[in-house]
Amino acid sequence: MPASRSLIQGDDMYAIPIRDFFKSAFSVDCVIFGYHAGELKVLLIQRGSEPFENFWALPGDLVYPDEDLDSAANRVLMDLTSLTDIPIRQVHTFGKVDRHPLGRVITVAYLALVEFTELSPHASSWARQTRWHPISRIPRLAFDHKEILDRSVLDLKTLVLTEDIWSKVLPEKFTLTQFQEFFECVLNKRFDKGNFRKKLSGAPFLRQLNETQKNVSHRPSLLYSLDRKKFQSARAKGFAFDF
Amino acid sequence: MPASRSLIQGDDMYAIPIRDFFKSAFSVDCVIFGYHAGELKVLLIQRGSEPFENFWALPGDLVYPDEDLDSAANRVLMDLTSLTDIPIRQVHTFGKVDRHPLGRVITVAYLALVEFTELSPHASSWARQTRWHPISRIPRLAFDHKEILDRSVLDLKTLVLTEDIWSKVLPEKFTLTQFQEFFECVLNKRFDKGNFRKKLSGAPFLRQLNETQKNVSHRPSLLYSLDRKKFQSARAKGFAFDF
DNA sequence: TACACTTATTGTATTTTATACAAAATGTTA
DNA sequence: TAACATTTTGTATAAAATACAATAAGTGTA
Numbered sequence: 001m002p003a004s005r006s007l008i009q010g011d012d013m014y015a016i017p018i019r020d021f022f023k024s025a026f027s028v029d030c031v032i033f034g035y036h037a038g039e040l041k042v043l044l045i046q047r048g049s050e051p052f053e054n055f056w057a058l059p060g061d062l063v064y065p066d067e068d069l070d071s072a073a074n075r076v077l078m079d080l081t082s083l084t085d086i087p088i089r090q091v092h093t094f095g096k097v098d099r100h101p102l103g104r105v106i107t108v109a110y111l112a113l114v115e116f117t118e119l120s121p122h123a124s125s126w127a128r129q130t131r132w133h134p135i136s137r138i139p140r141l142a143f144d145h146k147e148i149l150d151r152s153v154l155d156l157k158t159l160v161l162t163e164d165i166w167s168k169v170l171p172e173k174f175t176l177t178q179f180q181e182f183f184e185c186v187l188n189k190r191f192d193k194g195n196f197r198k199k200l201s202g203a204p205f206l207r208q209l210n211e212t213q214k215n216v217s218h219r220p221s222l223l224y225s226l227d228r229k230k231f232q233s234a235r236a237k238g239f240a241f242d243f
Numbered sequence: 244m245p246a247s248r249s250l251i252q253g254d255d256m257y258a259i260p261i262r263d264f265f266k267s268a269f270s271v272d273c274v275i276f277g278y279h280a281g282e283l284k285v286l287l288i289q290r291g292s293e294p295f296e297n298f299w300a301l302p303g304d305l306v307y308p309d310e311d312l313d314s315a316a317n318r319v320l321m322d323l324t325s326l327t328d329i330p331i332r333q334v335h336t337f338g339k340v341d342r343h344p345l346g347r348v349i350t351v352a353y354l355a356l357v358e359f360t361e362l363s364p365h366a367s368s369w370a371r372q373t374r375w376h377p378i379s380r381i382p383r384l385a386f387d388h389k390e391i392l393d394r395s396v397l398d399l400k401t402l403v404l405t406e407d408i409w410s411k412v413l414p415e416k417f418t419l420t421q422f423q424e425f426f427e428c429v430l431n432k433r434f435d436k437g438n439f440r441k442k443l444s445g446a447p448f449l450r451q452l453n454e455t456q457k458n459v460s461h462r463p464s465l466l467y468s469l470d471r472k473k474f475q476s477a478r479a480k481g482f483a484f485d486f
Numbered sequence: 487t488a489c490a491c492t493t494a495t496t497g498t499a500t501t502t503t504a505t506a507c508a509a510a511a512t513g514t515t516a
Numbered sequence: 517t518a519a520c521a522t523t524t525t526g527t528a529t530a531a532a533a534t535a536c537a538a539t540a541a542g543t544g545t546a
C-alpha cells in the first residue's frame with residue numbers, strides 16, 4: 001500500500017475518505033487468572049449468543065465510544081466479579097483483519113490475578129455461565145481467544161517476577177511456604193525450601209509479624225505481610241525476583 | 244456503565260445500537276530506534292498537516308480496514324525507510340478517549356531498532372521532514388507521543404536482553420567490544436571488559452570467525468558473527484542476558 | 487508425661503558465578 | 517625497535533547458588 005493512501009497524515013490526493021477509517025470497533029478481553037492452594041485457573045464464560053454461541057470464551061466486551069481502554073477492562077472485570085481494585089495489566093493487542101465475524105474489531109487483552117475462592121462470578125445477560133478452568137485443561141475457545149490466553153500465560157510468568165500482581169492472591173498474613181507455593185505453581189518449578197527463604201530473607205518488603213499459624217498439627221510458621229510501599233520502591237530501583 | 248449496555252455479547256434490551264460501536268479508527272505508531280557507535284536515537288517526523296501541523300511526532304498512520312495491525316506497522320516502516328525485513332515488536336496500546344482530535348482513535352505502538360547510518364529516511368507527503376533525534380533531547384511531540392516514546396524506551400531495555408532485535412544494528416561481522424558498547428549504550432551501564440567477555444564466552448550463538456579487524460592501530464580484534472538459529476533455540480529454552 | 491509426627495527454620499559445606507584488577511599478546515606507528 | 521592502544525587471558529577474592537543435614541516447635545497419641 002502506498003503512503004499516498006494515507007489521509008490523516010495530510011495527503012488526500014488518492015486517499016480513502018477519512019470516514020471510511022472510522023468504521024471499526026475495539027474490544028477488551030480479560031484473562032482473569034485465579035489462584036488457590038497451588039492451583040492456577042482462568043475464568044471463562046460460556047457465550048449466550050452468536051457469534052460462537054455456547055462456546056467458551058474470555059470475558060470481554062466492545063469498548064464504548066466515550067470509554068477509555070483501561071476503564072473498559074475494569075468494567076468487564078467489575079461486571080463479572082463485582083471486584084474492584086484489582087490490579088490489571090495490558091498484555092497485547094490482537095488485530096487480524098478477520099478475527100471477528102461482525103466486522104473489523106481489534107481487541108486489547110488485559111490480565112488480572114485473583115484468589116478464586118474469594119470470588120463467585122455471576123452469570124450475566126451475555127454469559128450463559130461462568131467457570132474457573134484449570135489452565136492445563138482448556139476447552140475450545142471462541143474467536144482467537146486461545147491465542148490470547150497462551151500469550152497471557154507467558155506474560156503472567158514475567159509479571160509475577162517484576163510486579164506485585166500477586167498481592168491479591170495471598171492472604172493479608174501469609175507464610176513463606178505459601179509464598180513459595182504460589183511461585184512454584186505459576187512458574188511451574190520447584191525450589192529448595194531453605195534456599196528460597198534465604199533469598200527472601202533480605203527483602204525489605206516482607207514484614208515479619210509477631211504472630212504464628214494456629215491449629216496446625218506441626219510446628220507453626222511465622223506469618224508475614226507485604227509492605228506495598230517498600231515493594232514499589234524496590235521495584236522502581238529495578239528489583240525483580242530471579243527465581 | 245451497566246453490563247446491560249453491552250450488545251455484542253447478546254443483550255440488547257437497553258443497548259446502544261451496534262453500528263454506534265463501529266465508528267472508531269485505530270492507528271499504529273512506530274518508535275524506530277537508531278543505533279550507531281554508542282549513540283541511540285529515534286526517528287521523528289515533522290507533521291505536514293493538521294492536527295499538530297509542524298509538530299514533531301512518531302511516524303504512524305491509520306490502519307486500513309483490510310489491513311492487519313502488524314502489516315500496518317510494517318507499511319509505515321517501509322514507507323519511511325524503504326527497509327523491509329526489520330524485526331518489529333508491539334509495545335503497548337494507548338486508548339484514552341480524547342487522545343486524537345479527529346475522533347476516537349486508539350493507537351498501537353510498535354518498536355524497531357536499526358543502524359541509523361545505513362538508512363536515509365525520506366520525507367514524504369505526510370512528513371515535512373524526518374530526523375534522527377538523540378533520545379536524551381526530544382522536542383515537544385504531537386498527541387500523546389511523548390508518553391509512547393517513554394514507554395518504548397523502557398521496553399527496549401527489556402527487549403535487548405531477551406530478543407535479538409539488536410541483530411540489525413551490528414555489522415555482519417562484529418567485535419565483542421562493539422557488542423559490549425551496544426549494550427552499554429542502550430542499558431546506560433558500564434561493564435568490565437574482561438568479565439563481559441567471560442560471560443559471553445560460553446554463548447553458542449556467537450560464532451568466532453577466522454578473521455580479525457583490519458587497519459586499526461592497535462591489536463586487532465577477533466570478529467564474531469551471530470548464529471540466529473542458535474540464538475532462537477537458546478531463547479526458546481529461556482535464555483536471556485543478565486547484564 | 488513422653489514420644490512420634492510433621493513442617494518450619496537454621497546451618498554448613500561445596501560449587502558456581504561475579505568482581506576487580508593485572509599481565510600478556512598483537513597489531514600499528516614513529 | 518620501541519612506544520602505543522587495545523585485545524585477550526589470567527588470577528585472586530568475594531559473593532551467591534545449591535544440596536543437604538540438623539534442630540526447633542508445635543499437635544496428637546500411648
